[in-house]
Amino acid sequence: MGLLAGVLTSGLWLLRAHGATPGGPPWRAGTATAAAVDTTRPPLALTDRSARLLGVTAGDLVELSLTAAGPWHAFPVAQVYRPAEYPTEISRTRVDVRLHLADLQAIGGGRDDVDSVVVRVRRPARGADVAARLNALPMGFRAYTAADLAARGSTTFEVIARFHRAISVVTIVASSVFLLAIMALRGEEMRRQVGLMRLVGISRRSVAAAVLLIASAVALAGSLVGVGLGYVLSAAINLYYQRLFDTPLVFSQITLPLVAETVALSVVLGIAAGAVTAWRLLRRRPLEQLGR
Amino acid sequence: MTALGFLASRTLRRNPVRTALVVLGLCVTGALLLDMTMLAGGLEASLGQLLGRLGFAIRVVPKGTLPFSGDAQIPDADGLAAGIVGRPGVTAAVPVVATNVYVGGGRAAFASFALGVPDGGTGVYTVLQGQDLPRGGRAEPPDGTGAAVPVVVNRNMTRLDGVRIGDEVVLSGAPVPELSGSAGSVRARVVGVADFYVDLATQRSIALRTVDLRRVRGVPPGAASLILVRVSDPARVGAVVAWTNARDPRVDALSVGRFIARAGGRLTYFNQFALILSTLSLAVSFLLITAIVTLSLGERLGEIAVLRALGMTRVRVGAVIVLEGVALSVVSLPGAFLLGLGISGNLDAILRGAPGVPESLHFFTLTAAAVTRTVALLIVTGAAGGLYPAAVASRLGIASTLHAEVQS
Numbered sequence: 001m002g003l004l005a006g007v008l009t010s011g012l013w014l015l016r017a018h019g020a021t022p023g024g025p026p027w028r029a030g031t032a033t034a035a036a037v038d039t040t041r042p043p044l045a046l047t048d049r050s051a052r053l054l055g056v057t058a059g060d061l062v063e064l065s066l067t068a069a070g071p072w073h074a075f076p077v078a079q080v081y082r083p084a085e086y087p088t089e090i091s092r093t094r095v096d097v098r099l100h101l102a103d104l105q106a107i108g109g110g111r112d113d114v115d116s117v118v119v120r121v122r123r124p125a126r127g128a129d130v131a132a133r134l135n136a137l138p139m140g141f142r143a144y145t146a147a148d149l150a151a152r153g154s155t156t157f158e159v160i161a162r163f164h165r166a167i168s169v170v171t172i173v174a175s176s177v178f179l180l181a182i183m184a185l186r187g188e189e190m191r192r193q194v195g196l197m198r199l200v201g202i203s204r205r206s207v208a209a210a211v212l213l214i215a216s217a218v219a220l221a222g223s224l225v226g227v228g229l230g231y232v233l234s235a236a237i238n239l240y241y242q243r244l245f246d247t248p249l250v251f252s253q254i255t256l257p258l259v260a261e262t263v264a265l266s267v268v269l270g271i272a273a274g275a276v277t278a279w280r281l282l283r284r285r286p287l288e289q290l291g292r
Numbered sequence: 293m294t295a296l297g298f299l300a301s302r303t304l305r306r307n308p309v310r311t312a313l314v315v316l317g318l319c320v321t322g323a324l325l326l327d328m329t330m331l332a333g334g335l336e337a338s339l340g341q342l343l344g345r346l347g348f349a350i351r352v353v354p355k356g357t358l359p360f361s362g363d364a365q366i367p368d369a370d371g372l373a374a375g376i377v378g379r380p381g382v383t384a385a386v387p388v389v390a391t392n393v394y395v396g397g398g399r400a401a402f403a404s405f406a407l408g409v410p411d412g413g414t415g416v417y418t419v420l421q422g423q424d425l426p427r428g429g430r431a432e433p434p435d436g437t438g439a440a441v442p443v444v445v446n447r448n449m450t451r452l453d454g455v456r457i458g459d460e461v462v463l464s465g466a467p468v469p470e471l472s473g474s475a476g477s478v479r480a481r482v483v484g485v486a487d488f489y490v491d492l493a494t495q496r497s498i499a500l501r502t503v504d505l506r507r508v509r510g511v512p513p514g515a516a517s518l519i520l521v522r523v524s525d526p527a528r529v530g531a532v533v534a535w536t537n538a539r540d541p542r543v544d545a546l547s548v549g550r551f552i553a554r555a556g557g558r559l560t561y562f563n564q565f566a567l568i569l570s571t572l573s574l575a576v577s578f579l580l581i582t583a584i585v586t587l588s589l590g591e592r593l594g595e596i597a598v599l600r601a602l603g604m605t606r607v608r609v610g611a612v613i614v615l616e617g618v619a620l621s622v623v624s625l626p627g628a629f630l631l632g633l634g635i636s637g638n639l640d641a642i643l644r645g646a647p648g649v650p651e652s653l654h655f656f657t658l659t660a661a662a663v664t665r666t667v668a669l670l671i672v673t674g675a676a677g678g679l680y681p682a683a684v685a686s687r688l689g690i691a692s693t694l695h696a697e698v699q700s
Contacts, residue, residue, distance in 0.1 A: 166635075170635060177317035184313055
């Protein structure tokens, strides 16, 4: 077994206390009479967003309670800090308060309860062994390695990514049919022209190449316009959600590999649509195409 | 109108391959539109259906919260419930304690979601096998040495832990009963298996009487997590909500509509995603119809000029073209709905794989409003898609067009 860090007793570890939706109990804030932090009371730390929501700054008093009926416990705000932003927490509009574990337990009636215990092992490579041995204990808890937790934490985003991929398949099918319909119309328009070209001796291969070239050009032009539209939409999405959630996190990102993949896929689809059109055009004889 | 419809249908049937391609494209974009319309209000609709099935018209929760969203409690829930049940039209007010307990049966103890209800027969869950909790009876909690308290478990506990009706388990506030501290532990006997409505895929749930659960978790007497209120007359919901909010400012009394609205506030991602994709699918449908109808118009300019020469007015010529766009939309509707329903099933299964989604909730819900909105939007898009070519057709000069046709 590795080393169990003094998570519960060192006093250096802070636990997050979740308050209610801003605007309602169980939190209330007031301004301290002294500008300096009251050193006789246990302190707490607030994220900058929470401080803005509550309308308090360092030195102010914040009262916490587990229930709306109290009892209320006053804490001076010792620090307002900007936390590392995590996508999993972005939609939370609740106030995030950090205080010492013992202080939080005191609010809850002094029970020695924690939500989780963080274990630091001497040899990180043996984390899985330690977790397995802890899980073998009939104590009613579940131990996870950091990798397990990361995988569990990202499950929601993997689901969303799968959802986006499924939607993209639908849009690709829709755009393929769109392209095919456009090329079918274009082929109808080219019918007489192709008949004449065949009659003056231009080979089937050249005609097919011309049709493929047209289809590829249409697909390429469309994909370039689409990429431009994508950049505009992406910027709008980032602007909107960064303001909505008051965060610098990036919600939509267009990378060069993504652009390359999109353009390549469009051109391939264009060539496929062109091939179908060329086949439909060239299966008729030249005189037939001229309406004779 | 019959003549216009005849002309429009003849035009569409003239080139069946082209029409089929356009209809196929519209089926796909229409399916996407239907799915996004279903997604936009899907969770709210699904939640509404679930709440309707439960039969409680009002939920009283600690102010600013949602049911089961945290540890906050209503301090004098029993007193408040007694006051509510005395209001006209109220048939029941059930204070419910919701918390987590450890259930020890064999080798290990498992964390379980626990519901404390005053008596059996409250309707908070539906008993599937065995019996419900007893009604009335003992008012005082057991001292731990007496008879086992009755509990009802969910199907996950029978499936995952092998718990059966008649089994005896130990409930405690800590993984090991000896660590429960001031709170206690009780012996319990499983009397029934029930459906708890909002269980997660692998969530273990257990129901027991409030007095027993308060003892296990050290919940203060009279406190509860929420109060479920059943009314006989839906028209009285507003009055009961207003009375409850006035009686205790520390609580929120939520009607089903307000509850859904508050929960819906947390679903901005899906609503906005649906809005963006709906707009895109409508734009693609519009472009598809406009492009196809406009291009096909170029092939029959002479025909339209002849119709004009025969006395057909500009308005009627334009109407034929607009009708073609509408007809394309209408013809694509059955395919769009079939495809959309098929795709939505798969998309729903993907999203329900996310952690924390109750088994009985769905992201994509087919409602009458979603169907109406999709049909209306597609038909309007069809008409809008035909407007530009209609304007082109109605402005055609008869002589010049016929002259150009003869020359070509």
